[in-house]
Amino acid sequence: MAPGIDPSLVTGAWREGDPPGGRLFADLGDLTLDSGATLPDVRLAYETWGTFDGSNAVLVLHALTGDSHVVGEAGPGHPTDGWWGSVVGPGRPIDTDRWFVVAANILGGCQGSTGPASLDPDGLPWGGSFPALTVRDQVRAEVALADRMGIDRWHAVIGGSAGGMRAVEWAVEHPDRVERLMLLATSAAASAEQIALSRTQVAAIQTDPAWFDGDYYDGPVGPLAGLDLARRIAHIAYRSETELQQRFGRATEMDGTWSVDSYLQHHGAKLVSRFDAGSYVVLTSAMDTHDVGRDRGGIASALSRVTARTVVAGIDSDRLYPLHQQQELADLIPGAGPLAVVTSVHGHDGFLVEAEQVGELARDLLADPVERQYIRREASAAE
Numbered sequence: 001m002a003p004g005i006d007p008s009l010v011t012g013a014w015r016e017g018d019p020p021g022g023r024l025f026a027d028l029g030d031l032t033l034d035s036g037a038t039l040p041d042v043r044l045a046y047e048t049w050g051t052f053d054g055s056n057a058v059l060v061l062h063a064l065t066g067d068s069h070v071v072g073e074a075g076p077g078h079p080t081d082g083w084w085g086s087v088v089g090p091g092r093p094i095d096t097d098r099w100f101v102v103a104a105n106i107l108g109g110c111q112g113s114t115g116p117a118s119l120d121p122d123g124l125p126w127g128g129s130f131p132a133l134t135v136r137d138q139v140r141a142e143v144a145l146a147d148r149m150g151i152d153r154w155h156a157v158i159g160g161s162a163g164g165m166r167a168v169e170w171a172v173e174h175p176d177r178v179e180r181l182m183l184l185a186t187s188a189a190a191s192a193e194q195i196a197l198s199r200t201q202v203a204a205i206q207t208d209p210a211w212f213d214g215d216y217y218d219g220p221v222g223p224l225a226g227l228d229l230a231r232r233i234a235h236i237a238y239r240s241e242t243e244l245q246q247r248f249g250r251a252t253e254m255d256g257t258w259s260v261d262s263y264l265q266h267h268g269a270k271l272v273s274r275f276d277a278g279s280y281v282v283l284t285s286a287m288d289t290h291d292v293g294r295d296r297g298g299i300a301s302a303l304s305r306v307t308a309r310t311v312v313a314g315i316d317s318d319r320l321y322p323l324h325q326q327q328e329l330a331d332l333i334p335g336a337g338p339l340a341v342v343t344s345v346h347g348h349d350g351f352l353v354e355a356e357q358v359g360e361l362a363r364d365l366l367a368d369p370v371e372r373q374y375i376r377r378e379a380s381a382a383e
């Protein structure tokens with residue numbers, strides 16, 4: 001297990017009784033899943049910024065290990081700062097002085113929404129009996145939240161990576177509820193390589209002796225080593241070969257550890273402290289099910305349903321969600337316009353790190369036509 005992991009930790013999940021940390025909670029009742037199972041008493045944790053005026057709601061959808069905490073400091077209830085505070089906030093490209101931003105923790109997650117770490121109707125942690133989910137199930141829960149909030153139509157739905165999967169599902173399944181759409185570093189369907197990588201990560205967790213078939217929450221130990229290893233595998237694909245070579249090459253730390261290995265160990269330990277292995281298994285497995293074309297006559301037919309004004313963007317160095325996957329989305333979504341390419345050495349994580357480029361794309365998407373002309377004049381004057 002990587003140094004820096006607290007061995008007394010069982011899970012990094014937010015648990016009942018932990019500080020709410022600004023979370024709101026929507027109890028949405030029972031949810032019928034794609035599998036035919038019913039998930040009872042579904043709860044989504046969410047946060048909002050700004051004031052709703054009836055037509056200015058923007059849904060921001062987090063990626064695999066994100067949560068509702070898009071903006072704001074780390075503090076009681078939130079182990080990390082908001083994951084997109086440079087893009088969302090007062091005066092930011094997604095300006096919360098103007099837009100009413102909503103971010104929910106994904107169904108199956110571990111930061112306040114119903115997932116393996118939360119309590120089942122008998123008051124026990126779901127654990128291994130938590131049902132398998134699909135991306136469409138996760139969007140169904142988010143639709144229930146929007147209904148509860150009285151949000152019939154989003155001014156924009158924005159998501160990167162796994163968040164982009166939910167965003168494109170929103171726009172295909174509920175075209176009348178999505179006015180504008182931003183898809184970042186995502187795909188129309190999970191590829192064989194993405195499935196291969198996620199299965200290997202899940203295997204790392206499920207072969208951890210402390211996995212106990214997912215029923216570890218009330219025990220003395222959790223599958224921390226497995227989750228740590230899963231994260232290290234994932235993080236290699238989140239970055240680019242060029243970046244790792246430039247930053248680490250063949251360097252070693254004082255104790256002789258390869259520096260690139262030390263870096264991966266750091267990210268493993270960091271994730272273990274704020275995430276749950278059971279959620280990681282449920283969420284990566286849900287991502288494997290992602291296929292907008294399933295039961296819709298294929299990808300082209302499904303994407304033809306989108307009516308939102310759409311921006312599709314990809315990271316030029318992304319080896320996990322390569323540009324051709326975003327090009328397919330841009331080609332098949334009516335009126336999506338040319339693919340926007342974000343220049344970054346950081347690979348897939350570029351959608352989180354390249355805040356200026358991503359922010360400009362978001363600001364342009366949200367703007368009205370007159371503003372957009374001004375933004376573009378500003379941009380060309382700056383060149």
Ligand SMILES: CC(=O)SCCNC(=O)CCNC(=O)[C@H](O)C(C)(C)COP(=O)(O)OP(=O)(O)OC[C@H]1O[C@@H](n2cnc3c(N)ncnc32)[C@H](O)[C@@H]1OP(=O)(O)O
Pocket residue numbers: 061062063064065066067080081082083160259260262263264266270346349352353
């Ligand atoms: C959008 C979503 O829903 S998902 C995002 C949710 N996740 C989070 O918000 C958690 C924070 N986010 C992350 O960690 C994401 O990976 C990112 C993309 C934001 C971080 O990416 P970057 O900013 O490029 O950071 P990078 O991957 O270089 O890691 C920097 C860290 O590695 C550490 N580090 C660098 N080299 C080494 C090394 N050789 N050995 C050990 N540690 C190292 C740095 O000290 C730094 O530590 P810190 O995490 O305490 O700041």
Ligand SMILES: N[C@@H](CCO)C(=O)O
Pocket residue numbers: 063064065066161162238349
């Ligand atoms: N590195 C980010 C993006 C993954 O798609 C995360 O941990 O969620």
